[in-house]
Amino acid sequence: MHYETIFQEIYHELQSIENIGRVADYIPELADVNPDQFGVHLTTVEGDEFSFADAEKRFSIQSIAKVFTFVLAYSRVKSSIWDRTGLEPAGTPFNSLVQLEYDQGTPRNPFINAGAIVICDILASELASPKENILSFIRSLTGVNTINYNPMVALSEKKTGFRNHALVNLMKSFGNIRNDIDMVMDIYFHICSIEMSCRELSKAFLFLANNGVVPYSGERILSASRTKRTNALMQTCGFYDEAGEFSFKVGLPGKSGVGGGIVAVHPEKYTIAVWSPRLNKKGNSYKGMLFLEEFTTKTRLSIF
Ligand code: DON
Numbered sequence: 001m002h003y004e005t006i007f008q009e010i011y012h013e014l015q016s017i018e019n020i021g022r023v024a025d026y027i028p029e030l031a032d033v034n035p036d037q038f039g040v041h042l043t044t045v046e047g048d049e050f051s052f053a054d055a056e057k058r059f060s061i062q063s064i065a066k067v068f069t070f071v072l073a074y075s076r077v078k079s080s081i082w083d084r085t086g087l088e089p090a091g092t093p094f095n096s097l098v099q100l101e102y103d104q105g106t107p108r109n110p111f112i113n114a115g116a117i118v119i120c121d122i123l124a125s126e127l128a129s130p131k132e133n134i135l136s137f138i139r140s141l142t143g144v145n146t147i148n149y150n151p152m153v154a155l156s157e158k159k160t161g162f163r164n165h166a167l168v169n170l171m172k173s174f175g176n177i178r179n180d181i182d183m184v185m186d187i188y189f190h191i192c193s194i195e196m197s198c199r200e201l202s203k204a205f206l207f208l209a210n211n212g213v214v215p216y217s218g219e220r221i222l223s224a225s226r227t228k229r230t231n232a233l234m235q236t237c238g239f240y241d242e243a244g245e246f247s248f249k250v251g252l253p254g255k256s257g258v259g260g261g262i263v264a265v266h267p268e269k270y271t272i273a274v275w276s277p278r279l280n281k282k283g284n285s286y287k288g289m290l291f292l293e294e295f296t297t298k299t300r301l302s303i304f
Contacts, residue, residue, distance in 0.1 A: 001299060003042050007052035010294040011038065014287055021278030021286030024258040029156040030060060030277075033259075039275045040291065041198035045210045045268065051199060058195040059275055060153055062257030063094065065191040066116040068204070071230060072137050073110075073122045075222055084122060084176060085115045087233060094240045094283060095163045097170065105174025109237040111255065114167045117177070120187040124179040130187050138194065141204040141214060141221070153193035154186075161189060192257075201263050201273035208234075208253075208265045231265055242282040249293040251302030256284040264292055266301055 025031035039054035074081055090108035092099060100107065100114055107115035120130070127133040131149070139145050157164075168185055171177045177184060196204070207214045212227035214220075222230065234253035239246040246254060252272075254264035260277035262285050272295065276287040296302035 003050035003299075004052060006295065006298055007040050007050070010291055010298070011040075011052065013294065014290055017287075017290065019276075019278050019287055021276075021280050023260070023277045024062075024279055024283070027153065027156050027160055027258075029150070029153045030259060033059070033277050035277045037275065037277060038287065039198040040272065041202040042270055042272045043199075043202045043206055044270045045206065045215055047215060049199070049202075054275065055198040057275075058197045058200075059261060059277070060150065060192070060257070060259035061194050061196050061201065061261055062192050062259040063111070063113075063116070064201065064255050064257040064259075064261055064263055065194050066111050066119070067208075067230070067234065067255050067263075068138050068141075069116065069119045069123060069134060069191055070110045070233075071222060072134060073119045073126065074226055074230065076126050077122060078226075081110075081119075081122065084118050085110045087237075089236045089243050091241050095167070097163065097166055100167065100170050105171045105176040107171075109233060111233065111237045112240065113164055114171060116191075117164065117168050117184060117188050118171065120191070121177045121179050121184045124184055124187060131190050134187070134191060135194075138196075138204060140217075140219070141207065142196075142200050143203075143216065144200055147194065147196055147200060149190045150193040150195050154189045157189040157192050158185070161185070164188065198261070198273040198275050201261065202271045205263050205265055205271040205273070209267055209269060209271050211268075228267075231267055234265065239284055240282060242280075242284055246284070246289065249289065251296050251304040252292070253303075254292075256288075258283050260285045260288060262288040262292065266303060269301065 041055040212222035231253040252264040
């Protein structure tokens with residue numbers, strides 16, 4: 001299929017639609033990003049790659065990193081992960097506190113902030129040098145050793161992360177955080193600050209389209225069964241209170257971040273990463289979602 005031609009077609013179609021989204025500005029460092037950038041990259045499980053526009057430009061991956069940390073924790077602690085977090089869609093914004101008290105400190109799923117913070121706590125217990133080990137893991141998925149944290153963004157997250165601090169304290173009060181709170185939050189704020197391009201993200205997620213094996217290295221990251229379950233979690237929980245709409249319109253498992261990135265996976269076929277910084281009201285990329293909707297409609301390459 002001529003993916004690059006399709007990318008161009010959709011991009012030009014979307015130019016005529018006003019981009020009503022807004023760049024995330026609750027983290028000062030994100031507010032400075034040029035909002036009109038756009039990139040897309042698709043990688044097939046056979047290793048073919050297709051790019052358009054700013055596909056090589058790095059941006060803040062934000063909550064997309066929650067998939068990497070979840071996978072790292074899941075691959076180590078296996079099903080005991082479900083003693084610490086649920087696996088149901090929350091139907092609430094990513095930083096919501098409301099359910100956590102009712103659920104006695106157990107987050108609904110690992111992709112809302114509360115769940116991702118518990119996963120950081122698990123990694124703090126499991127890994128010798130969590131921040132270095134997480135980075136090495138992501139670098140090994142892509143073969144790119146320059147992927148890194150942005151310390152300015154991590155600091156900015158820390159200074160403005162009042163809700164995240166509330167979440168971790170609430171969970172600590174219920175006994176669902178085992179390590180020192182500041183240490184856990186340092187990991188969380190750093191993973192949000194990781195910078196990657198669409199090309200790097202698309203390659204890093206490829207093992208999820210390939211039954212758990214990194215195609216270019218042959219390394220198994222997850223069993224086929226846990227890969228299926230990770231994709232199912234992305235399908236049902238990857239877009240917070242917009243997971244239903246993403247499923248309805250795009251029809252692929254995926255994960256978004258407030259940096260404007262979205263990665264989606266078609267098991268056995270391809271991964272696609274798109275970046276457009278302006279966000280809709282739910283905190284997901286406005287044009288990124290529209291682009292993916294058009295892409296899976298035109299190509300008929302959704303899972304439904
Ligand atoms: O915890 C936060 O506020 C952010 N650093 C991450 C949020 C995020 O990307 C939510 N996703 N759409």
